[in-house]
Every structure is written in structure tokens, then in C-alpha cells.
Amino acid sequence: MRNAAEISSSVIRRLPRYYRFLSDLKDAGVARVSSRELSERMGSTASQVRQDLNCFGGFGQQGYGYNVEQLKNEIGRILGLDHAKKAILIGVGNLGRAIAQHIHFESKGFQLIGLFDQKESLTGLVLRNLPVRHISGLDEFCRENLPEVAILCIPKESAEPLCEQLIALGVKGFWNFSHYDLALKYPQVAVENVHFGDSLMTLSYQLRSSEL
Amino acid sequence: MRNAAEISSSVIRRLPRYYRFLSDLKDAGVARVSSRELSERMGSTASQVRQDLNCFGGFGQQGYGYNVEQLKNEIGRILGLDHAKKAILIGVGNLGRAIAQHIHFESKGFQLIGLFDQKESLTGLVLRNLPVRHISGLDEFCRENLPEVAILCIPKESAEPLCEQLIALGVKGFWNFSHYDLALKYPQVAVENVHFGDSLMTLSYQLRSSEL
DNA sequence: TAGATTGTTAATCGATTAACAATC
DNA sequence: TAGATTGTTAATCGATTAACAATC
Numbered sequence: 001m002r003n004a005a006e007i008s009s010s011v012i013r014r015l016p017r018y019y020r021f022l023s024d025l026k027d028a029g030v031a032r033v034s035s036r037e038l039s040e041r042m043g044s045t046a047s048q049v050r051q052d053l054n055c056f057g058g059f060g061q062q063g064y065g066y067n068v069e070q071l072k073n074e075i076g077r078i079l080g081l082d083h084a085k086k087a088i089l090i091g092v093g094n095l096g097r098a099i100a101q102h103i104h105f106e107s108k109g110f111q112l113i114g115l116f117d118q119k120e121s122l123t124g125l126v127l128r129n130l131p132v133r134h135i136s137g138l139d140e141f142c143r144e145n146l147p148e149v150a151i152l153c154i155p156k157e158s159a160e161p162l163c164e165q166l167i168a169l170g171v172k173g174f175w176n177f178s179h180y181d182l183a184l185k186y187p188q189v190a191v192e193n194v195h196f197g198d199s200l201m202t203l204s205y206q207l208r209s210s211e212l
Numbered sequence: 213m214r215n216a217a218e219i220s221s222s223v224i225r226r227l228p229r230y231y232r233f234l235s236d237l238k239d240a241g242v243a244r245v246s247s248r249e250l251s252e253r254m255g256s257t258a259s260q261v262r263q264d265l266n267c268f269g270g271f272g273q274q275g276y277g278y279n280v281e282q283l284k285n286e287i288g289r290i291l292g293l294d295h296a297k298k299a300i301l302i303g304v305g306n307l308g309r310a311i312a313q314h315i316h317f318e319s320k321g322f323q324l325i326g327l328f329d330q331k332e333s334l335t336g337l338v339l340r341n342l343p344v345r346h347i348s349g350l351d352e353f354c355r356e357n358l359p360e361v362a363i364l365c366i367p368k369e370s371a372e373p374l375c376e377q378l379i380a381l382g383v384k385g386f387w388n389f390s391h392y393d394l395a396l397k398y399p400q401v402a403v404e405n406v407h408f409g410d411s412l413m414t415l416s417y418q419l420r421s422s423e424l
Numbered sequence: 425t426a427g428a429t430t431g432t433t434a435a436t437c438g439a440t441t442a443a444c445a446a447t448c
Numbered sequence: 449t450a451g452a453t454t455g456t457t458a459a460t461c462g463a464t465t466a467a468c469a470a471t472c
Contacts, residue, residue, distance in 0.1 A: 153306030
């Protein structure tokens with residue numbers, strides 16, 4: 001078992017998919033699974049599955065395979081899903097509202113504790129039992145509640161100054177839906193970008209190239 | 213210039229970021245850019261930038277660099293942004309609504325032409341000038357309008373049978389927000405997955421591992 | 425025990441980086 | 449021309465796949 005800091009991001013990005021598949025198997029009442037079966041579902045190779053899992057420890061048993069429930073729990077623990085990290089969401093427009101209402105934060109290791117927007121007219125609106133607060137109250141709220149994560153559902157221009165503020169307030173991670181590339185300026189914080197536009201353009205490329 | 217089919221997905225996934233940065237530069241009135249400048253903004257190396265671009269052709273000029281506007285246009289063309297592909301969106305819940313209203317499809321090579329949901333109560337609701345149609349009219353609509361792309365904002369269980377139907381109706385690409393892993397069963401279609409849960413879990417890992 | 429399947433090392437493959445001649 | 453920067457080949461690095469001894 002290597003130090004967690006050394007695990008490549010290729011491996012990390014596959015862990016949630018293992019986790020999802022193992023959850024499905026567990027729900028289906030399956031008790032054991034082999035690296036070959038896992039790989040077929042993942043669209044990879046048995047070798048890769050074993051290599052990936054062995055980054056974190058020997059969870060299997062020769063001649064048997066892996067215990068579904070145990071492996072699911074191990075991967076959940078590796079991903080940190082057992083530790084609920086406090087998160088605030090900023091920008092309650094169409095996207096922010098959808099994220100706040102649609103995502104099951106608890107099962108992914110987070111707890112949504114606050115919603116913010118600069119629009120006065122949204123203040124007081126309640127989503128998922130949380131009131132939307134005006135952005136002017138951000139400092140006070142953060143000093144009191146110490147959120148570890150910020151979810152940015154705001155335009156690029158608003159994101160830039162806000163990141164500075166949030167990092168000063170102790171925010172350590174960002175789920176970034178804005179086009180502001182904060183990872184470049186703040187290499188010390190964890191950033192997970194979701195760029196819809198980039199994703200769509202990639203799809204466009206695939207369709208175009210299949211036409212040729 | 214190699215055949216488009218041979219370009220690795222690592223390169224393709226970087227193209228939208230080049231495109232975004234070049235658009236910013238163009239808007240800022242910058243006329244030329246060097247591979248070194250591009251790489252600093254991208255967080256990569258000048259070497260990688262030149263390698264990436266040379267997959268598609270020699271767009272630069274020795275001693276000068278790249279013409280911003282020309283390079284932007286070339287990358288846009290490579291990504292197929294100039295050809296509007298007809299898309300339908302299925303599932304007008306929180307997420308589907310946000311996608312329909314929030315995304316600028318036109319500039320990414322798509323044209324949203326239809327919205328569908330199985331919920332009778334949503335039929336007739338208008339989003340972005342498009343009426344929500346009942347899912348029972350999907351076949352007829354597709355035979356008349358021949359959409360090339362489907363955007364799946366529905367649960368896994370609904371997605372599975374629907375994909376079969378959509379592919380039979382000639383849909384060639386999917387922007388998939390569901391947890392159904394259709395790429396595995398249908399390798400012939402283009403699939404771009406957006407898995408919020410996976411993205412969040414990856415962020416959870418990063419935060420956890422920085423704690424250790 | 426025999427069969428199955430892991431954990432792990434070695435081989436291969438691909439992607440990134442470095443170097444430099446070509447040339448604007 | 450001299451300086452700058454590309455296009456492209458070669459070297460390096462890392463990730464994936466193959467192989468197989470260990471062992472349940």
C-alpha cells in the first residue's frame with residue numbers, strides 16, 4: 001500500500017466508477033466478484049482492476065476474488081465518503097438551483113450547509129430546507145460555520161474575486177462550474193472542474209469525426 | 213496532419229480549453245500568441261501545445277508564433293462548432309431545466325430542437341422558446357426532425373430502454389447525465405458522460421488525502 | 425488436492441517533455 | 449542578418465497490459 005499522495009489521478013478517477021458498480025452489485029445481492037467481472041463492467045482489463053486496487057491494499061483473496069460489500073466499503077473509505085465535509089453553494093441561478101436540489105451530497109462525503117446569491121430578490125428562498133442568503137453575509141457565515149468546500153455556480157467574472165475571499169476564509173476545496181480556472185492561481189487548494197461547454201465541444205468533435 | 217480518427221482523447225480533451233483561452237485573447241484584442249504563452253495559461257508545456265496543434269496541421273509561423281484569430285477558428289473547425297447538430301433533451305426535471313436554460317448550445321456546435329418528459333403535467337411548459345413534449349411523441353418527432361444527439365437528464369432505469377429506442381431512431385451521440393453506462397453496450401455511438409457524483413467523490417478524495 | 429484468482433513483477437505501449445534544425 | 453519560435457524527431461516518463469508465482 002503506497003502513500004495516498006502518490007496515487008495517480010488516472011486511478012483516482014476510476015474509483016467512483018468501481019464504487020458505483022460495487023453498490024449495484026451489493027444491492028443485487030451479489031457477494032463476490034472477480035477482477036475479470038469488474039473489468040468487463042468497467043470496460044477495462046482485469047489487470048488494471050487489480051493494479052488499481054492494489055494501490056491501496058490487498059483487498060482480494062486468491063482463488064476467490066473480492067468480497068463485494070467489503071470492497072465497496074474500502075473504496076468508500078478511500079474516497080473519504082464517510083467524512084461529511086461542510087459545503088456552501090454560491091450562485092442560485094438555474095444551475096445552482098439544480099445542483100442544490102438534484103445532488104445527493106450526503107452519500108458523496110459532503111453536507112450542504114449554506115446557499116448564497118448576490119441577487120436580493122432570491123434572499124429567503126428555501127431550497128432543500130436551506131434559505132438562500134445574501135452574499136454580503138458570506139464572511140460572517142464562514143467564520144461561524146467553517147465550510148471546507150465551495151460550489152461555484154457563478155460567472156467567471158464573479159468567481160475570480162470570490163475565490164480570493166473564500167480561500168482567505170479557509171475554504172480548501174472547490175467544485176467549480178464557472179469558467180474561471182482557479183487551479184492555476186491557487187495550486188494549494190483542491191479543485192474539481194465541471195465544464196459543460198468543454199464536454200459539449202468534445203461531443204461535437206466525436207460526431208464530426210465519425211462523419212468523415 | 214494525421215487522420216482525425218487517430219488523435220488521442222488526451223489531445224481532444226485539451227482542445228476546448230485552447231479554444232476558450234484563444235477566445236479570451238481575441239476578445240482582449242491580442243493578435244499573436246506563442247506556444248509558451250499558451251502553455252502557461254493551460255498549465256502545461258510549450259512542447260505539448262506544439263505537439264497538440266501539430267496533430268491537425270502547422271498553424272504557426274517560426275519566429276512569430278500563432279495568429280490568435282486564425283488558430284481559434286481552426287480549432288473551432290476541428291471541434292465541429294461550425295456545424296449545428298440537432299439535439300433533443302429528455303427529462304425536464306431540475307437538471308434538465310437548468311441544462312436547457314443555462315447552456316449556450318449554438319456556440320458549441322449544437323441546436324436544441326426539442327424537449328421531452330414523461331410527466332404529463334410538464335407538457336406544454338415552454339423553456340427557451342421550446343415547448344416540453346410528452347415522451348409518447350418521441351418517435352414521430354424524431355422521424356420528422358432527425359435529431360443527431362440526445363441529452364439524457366433522466367434516471368438510470370429510464371435511460372436504458374430509451375437508448376435502444378433513440379439509437380433505432382438514428383441518434384448518433386449522447387450527452388449523458390444519467391448513470392446508465394451506454395457506451396459499453398453501444399460502442400458505435402458517441403457518448404460524453406457527465407457524472408456529477410463521480411466528480412464530487414473525486415473532490416472528496418482530494419480533500420481527504422490533503423488532510424493526511 | 426486441483427482449480428481459480430489474486431498480488432506483483434516485467435514488458436509494452438502511449439503520452440509528455442526535451443532538444444534542435446528549419447525558417448520566418 | 450540576428451533573434452525568435454515553430455515543427456518534428458528523439459528521449460523520458462508514466463500508465464496499461466501481460467505473465468506468472470503465490471496461495472486461497
